[in-house]
Amino acid sequence: MKGLNDRIAHIDGQTQLVGIIGYPVAHSLSPEMHNAAFAELGMNWRYVPLLVAPDRLADALRGVLALGFRGVNVTVPHKVACIPYLDSVTEAVTIAGAVNTIRIDASQGKLEGLNTDMSGFLADLAVNRISVGEDSHVVILGAGGAARSIGAGLARSGARIVFVNRTLERGLEIVEFLRSTWESCNVEAVGLDRLAEVSREATLIVNATSVGMFPYTDSSPWREGVPFPKQAVLYDTIYRPLQTKLMRDAERSGLRVIGGLGMLVYQGAAAFEMWTGKKPPIELMRQVCLQRLSQS
Ligand SMILES: NC(=O)c1ccc[n+]([C@@H]2O[C@H](COP(=O)([O-])OP(=O)(O)OC[C@H]3O[C@@H](n4cnc5c(N)ncnc54)[C@H](OP(=O)(O)O)[C@@H]3O)[C@@H](O)[C@H]2O)c1
Structure with a gap:
């Protein structure tokens, strides 16, 4: 005792x-x-x-x-x-x-x-040995605080970065901000209707929306019918649940998936x-x- x-x-x-x-x-x-x-x-x-x-x-x-x-x-x-x-x-x-x-x-x-969101994300990418450079094509789902931090963290790498968000104006605001901060960055924003087109060549897809987070674990931010690009790594910033519907669907399509715990x-x-x-x-x-x- x-x-x-x-x-x-x-x-x-x-x-x-x-x-x-x-x-x-x-x-x-x-x-x-x-x-x-x-x-x-x-x-x-x-x-x-x-x-x-x-x-x-x-x-x-x-x-x-x-x-x-x-x-x-x-x-x-x-x-x-x-x-x-x-x-x-x-x-x-x-x-x-x-x-x-x-x-x-x-x-x-x-x-x-x-x-510390940006440094936290970049540290976890490094631990998972994912490098982002001029040849990378990053699709960021979302245009809230997390998407903004992640986009800014990757903007200096020279990668092509596309924000895909339900509210296009929020994505455009981030693009304007990033361009005014790093003139040479390669960023754009589109609405969800263009997901298929902009994700085809993606090397990294980051979910920075809250879609799929507990308790709404049956939802996914990925549009039904849009194929997952097999060459991409999928990073879901959500950590509750540890495995989201988006992660399960992407894994089933052959993508390497990482959750937001790191x-x-x-x-x-x-x-x-x-x-x-x-x-x-x-x-x-x-x-x-x-x-x-x-x-x-
Ligand atoms: N792992 C970590 O340490 C960590 C740290 C920070 C954040 N996160 C995660 O990042 C995510 C976003 O956080 P945040 O602080 O950036 O939140 P936020 O500023 O509220 O942004 C939420 C984003 O999700 C989108 N969204 C919400 N509901 C949607 C729906 N039904 N359909 C389509 N899009 C929808 C919003 O689109 P609209 O602009 O159209 O509203 C917006 O882009 C959360 O899941 C959070 O858990 C993780």
């Missing part, structure tokens, strides 16, 4: 706090992922979920600063809404148009907005490193997420 000391979580006056603000927030895998990493490294840090209603966002940000938190992750619906309350944002935020991590400098009383882990790892200055135990973080996602 465990002794009393083993059952008491060791939290004391030196414990450093980080967390996640969202609404809802109970579903987040980040507390388990980060707390496992802190425990593994023997760090006296804790990561807590913080349920923050939209009308309390400003109070909550002042609160985490006043309470000496070292940082917070930001999730739906605060990713864009938090920007006016921050003292500075990084280039990745300007590109993505959204914040997913805040670093808190308590001594200066400053909040800095970061976005991106989740690497974007979390980037936040961990920015807050603590330490390299996190990435494999452990992946196992923690995998275990939790396999149960749900």
